[in-house]
Amino acid sequence: xxxxQIKTIDxxxxxxxxxxxxxxxxxxxxxxxxxxxxxxxxxxxxxxxxERNDTARRLSLGQSNVVALVTYDYSAKLVQASPFALELxxxxxxxxxxxxxxxxxxxxSPKDTDWVxxxxxSGRVDGFVLMSxxxxxxHISTLMERNAPFITFGIPAGRRGYSWVTGDNYTGxxxxxxxxxxxxxxxxxxxxxxxxxxDVQDRYAGYVAALEDAGRAVEPxxxxxxxFSPESGAAxxxxxxxxxxxxxxxxxxxxLMAVAAMDEIRAHGRSVPDDIxxxxxxxxxxxxxxxxxxxxxSQSVTVAGRMLAENLVQLLRTGVGANVTVPAELVVRKSA
Amino acid sequence: xxxxQIKTIDxxxxxxxxxxxxxxxxxxxxxxxxxxxxxxxxxxxxxxxxERNDTARRLSLGQSNVVALVTYDYSAKLVQASPFALELxxxxxxxxxxxxxxxxxxxxSPKDTDWVxxxxxSGRVDGFVLMSxxxxxxHISTLMERNAPFITFGIPAGRRGYSWVTGDNYTGxxxxxxxxxxxxxxxxxxxxxxxxxxDVQDRYAGYVAALEDAGRAVEPxxxxxxxFSPESGAAxxxxxxxxxxxxxxxxxxxxLMAVAAMDEIRAHGRSVPDDIxxxxxxxxxxxxxxxxxxxxxSQSVTVAGRMLAENLVQLLRTGVGANVTVPAELVVRKSA
DNA sequence: GAGCGCAACGCAACCGGTTGCACGCCTCGA
DNA sequence: TCGAGGCGTGCAACCGGTTGCGTTGCGCTC
Numbered sequence: 120x121x122x123x124q125i126k127t128i129d130x131x132x133x134x135x136x137x138x139x140x141x142x143x144x145x146x147x148x149x150x151x152x153x154x155x156x157x158x159x160x161x162x163x164x165x166x167x168x169x170e171r172n173d174t175a176r177r178l179s180l181g182q183s184n185v186v187a188l189v190t191y192d193y194s195a196k197l198v199q200a201s202p203f204a205l206e207l208x209x210x211x212x213x214x215x216x217x218x219x220x221x222x223x224x225x226x227x228s229p230k231d232t233d234w235v236x237x238x239x240x241s242g243r244v245d246g247f248v249l250m251s252x253x254x255x256x257x258h259i260s261t262l263m264e265r266n267a268p269f270i271t272f273g274i275p276a277g278r279r280g281y282s283w284v285t286g287d288n289y290t291g292x293x294x295x296x297x298x299x300x301x302x303x304x305x306x307x308x309x310x311x312x313x314x315x316x317x318d319v320q321d322r323y324a325g326y327v328a329a330l331e332d333a334g335r336a337v338e339p340x341x342x343x344x345x346x347f348s349p350e351s352g353a354a355x356x357x358x359x360x361x362x363x364x365x366x367x368x369x370x371x372x373x374x375l376m377a378v379a380a381m382d383e384i385r386a387h388g389r390s391v392p393d394d395i396x397x398x399x400x401x402x403x404x405x406x407x408x409x410x411x412x413x414x415x416x417s418q419s420v421t422v423a424g425r426m427l428a429e430n431l432v433q434l435l436r437t438g439v440g441a442n443v444t445v446p447a448e449l450v451v452r453k454s455a
Numbered sequence: 456x457x458x459x460q461i462k463t464i465d466x467x468x469x470x471x472x473x474x475x476x477x478x479x480x481x482x483x484x485x486x487x488x489x490x491x492x493x494x495x496x497x498x499x500x501x502x503x504x505x506e507r508n509d510t511a512r513r514l515s516l517g518q519s520n521v522v523a524l525v526t527y528d529y530s531a532k533l534v535q536a537s538p539f540a541l542e543l544x545x546x547x548x549x550x551x552x553x554x555x556x557x558x559x560x561x562x563x564s565p566k567d568t569d570w571v572x573x574x575x576x577s578g579r580v581d582g583f584v585l586m587s588x589x590x591x592x593x594h595i596s597t598l599m600e601r602n603a604p605f606i607t608f609g610i611p612a613g614r615r616g617y618s619w620v621t622g623d624n625y626t627g628x629x630x631x632x633x634x635x636x637x638x639x640x641x642x643x644x645x646x647x648x649x650x651x652x653x654d655v656q657d658r659y660a661g662y663v664a665a666l667e668d669a670g671r672a673v674e675p676x677x678x679x680x681x682x683f684s685p686e687s688g689a690a691x692x693x694x695x696x697x698x699x700x701x702x703x704x705x706x707x708x709x710x711l712m713a714v715a716a717m718d719e720i721r722a723h724g725r726s727v728p729d730d731i732x733x734x735x736x737x738x739x740x741x742x743x744x745x746x747x748x749x750x751x752x753s754q755s756v757t758v759a760g761r762m763l764a765e766n767l768v769q770l771l772r773t774g775v776g777a778n779v780t781v782p783a784e785l786v787v788r789k790s791a
Numbered sequence: 792g793a794g795c796g797c798a799a800c801g802c803a804a805c806c807g808g809t810t811g812c813a814c815g816c817c818t819c820g821a
Numbered sequence: 822t823c824g825a826g827g828c829g830t831g832c833a834a835c836c837g838g839t840t841g842c843g844t845t846g847c848g849c850t851c
Binding site: 126127128129139140143144147171172173174175176177178179180 | 806807808809810
């Protein structure tokens with residue numbers, strides 16, 4: 120092996136008989152370098168398995184090529200809130216890698232106010248990605264007032280003023296409700312996640328649209344909100360059942376809530392889907408294995424992750440980000 | 456605000472009327488600096504919300520204070536394999552933060568052979584953490600031959616030669632089996648994850664020990680292996696039922712497999728737990744909401760994550776790592 | 792009072808890249 | 822034949838920290 124201490128571009132320069140600037144430019148594919156020289160240098164680097172010191176590069180360039188995924192510091196909460204977080208993360212990672220960026224996972228506690236500076240000004244990261252389920256308005260406003268580059272999955276704080284990627288919540292809500300109506304359900308309820316999320320509002324809008332398309336009126340007492348947790352799902356369906364004993368269908372904003380709701384429905388002596396049809400949201404891994412298997416709305420989470428990455432990279436490079444929504448589709452199983 | 460371009464320690468030095476070396480040492484709490492000078496410098500830095508440039512620091516120090524979490528590039532697979540990956544990650548992140556390290560998420564494809572060099576020699580990370588569910592022997596051997604610092608969750612490739620953190624699989628297997636036996640089950644089967652994993656072998660050892668403690672013989676035909684996926688769980692129970700129609704209890708190596716197995720049991724016209732009791736493993740979020748709620752083995756995943764972090768940091772600092780197992784306990788619900 | 796040790800701090804080199812600018816060489820047109 | 826203009830490359834400064842070593846000033850001993 121010829122890997123005898125070939126650690127810096129100076130070493131490569133020596134071997135190639137050129138200066139380190141030439142090596143630097145060659146490795147960066149600069150047009151300033153003659154093609155045969157460039158090829159020779161790159162060949163030498165390849166043969167010696169040279170890896171350019173990224174830290175030095177970052178210092179020179181003044182950027183880290185790293186973005187941070189912001190999470191809470193409370194483990195269980197995170198798991199509860201986003202069963203698809205891993206898949207999303209995988210998509211983000213893939214998208215970032217394709218653009219030469221790495222993904223850092225950080226945790227910030229709610230009371231921490233200068234995490235942005237700590238990560239941004241120290242040069243550890245260039246930007247942030249947040250998940251609406253795991254971030255507070257506090258986070259968003261902190262980011263905005265320091266005008267840090269960031270992007271969110273979901274729309275946690277109003278539709279404007281920052282870049283986001285989200286599922287097509289309107290269509291998702293509409294598809295779910297239409298399916299319920301189409302299968303003959305007469306009184307269809309809505310169990311939302313946190314009412315503050317624009318995503319939830321959009322799902323509600325889809326629910327309303329489907330109802331109206333079918334010539335039905337929206338019954339406010341059939342609309343209840345939880346917080347995406349199983350417990351809140353059980354509580355919500357309980358409330359619905361007490362208000363409307365003849366409820367025969369419900370669109371639930373998350374699979375986790377839906378599963379708990381199904382339990383609760385059975386606890387009330389009703390059956391799913393015979394008495395009450397249930398449609399969930401997210402299509403988590405276990406959704407196919409609940410009893411009965413859950414009919415739900417599937418989002419292209421991996422695609423969303425990739426879009427998040429691309430979008431953030433574009434924001435970092437050009438200063439302008441975009442808002443994108445990825446498609447949602449109905450997955451029919453047994454619960455509705 | 457006095458945040459007018461206070462970006463470098465030179466700026467602080469100017470404000471404090473000292474040299475940049477003094478500032479550097481003061482911020483690093485060096486004993487070479489007088490306490491009043493040190494305090495003055497730190498106060499100034501604090502007042503100006505100064506954040507030291509971490510990239511430059513890393514270049515000088517020759518270390519990145521970042522470790523990489525190695526994942527596959529196939530999203531769905533990852534989600535399937537490790538429903539608790541997020542929780543683990545959260546624990547790791549917390550543990551690393553406490554020690555001044557950050558967590559980077561990287562994806563390496565199976566055919567990629569020089570990812571270690573790419574990340575290590577470029578100075579982007581100081582070490583790696585792998586999860587046995589998401590890594591191949593290939594990964595491990597690549598790491599070992601480049602003697603890169605790394606640690607694993609689970610024991611993917613033999614008990615020796617590297618550092619790992621894992622659940623107490625022996626006890627977990629024993630507890631599960633004992634519970635089954637204790638509730639009067641006569642023929643208790645074992646559905647394992649990948650037989651190659653030491654973790655799975657340990658769970659099997661616990662299963663065997665419980666059987667023997669009860670004075671029973673191990674029936675090889677009641678032992679079947681899958682790969683942790685729901686599908687493999689369904690297939691495994693099918694196999695078991697055809698071999699042993701009088702099976703009345705089964706210890707399944709993952710909740711995902713267990714849930715699928717329960718479906719399959721019902722599909723065969725049997726009921727859980729009346730005909731066949733089922734104990735899972737992992738205690739994932741949905742385990743409490745399956746039908747029936749799943750009795751399972753719970754591991755302190757967050758603790759494990761912290762241990763992973765601490766252990767790896769120690770390995771990086773001192774060159775010696777440890778092997779640690781975190782406790783497992785039985786969570787009794789309705790399925791057994 | 793000279794010599795000494797020590798505490799406190801500054802100087803400047805160094806980490807390993809990037810890049811503005813200068814320079815040498817060659818080609819081409821006048 | 823000479824100058825202008827390109828092309829390809831090298832020089833050296835720079836990014837913002839860290840640190841070995843030298844320097845200063847002080848109190849102390851003999």
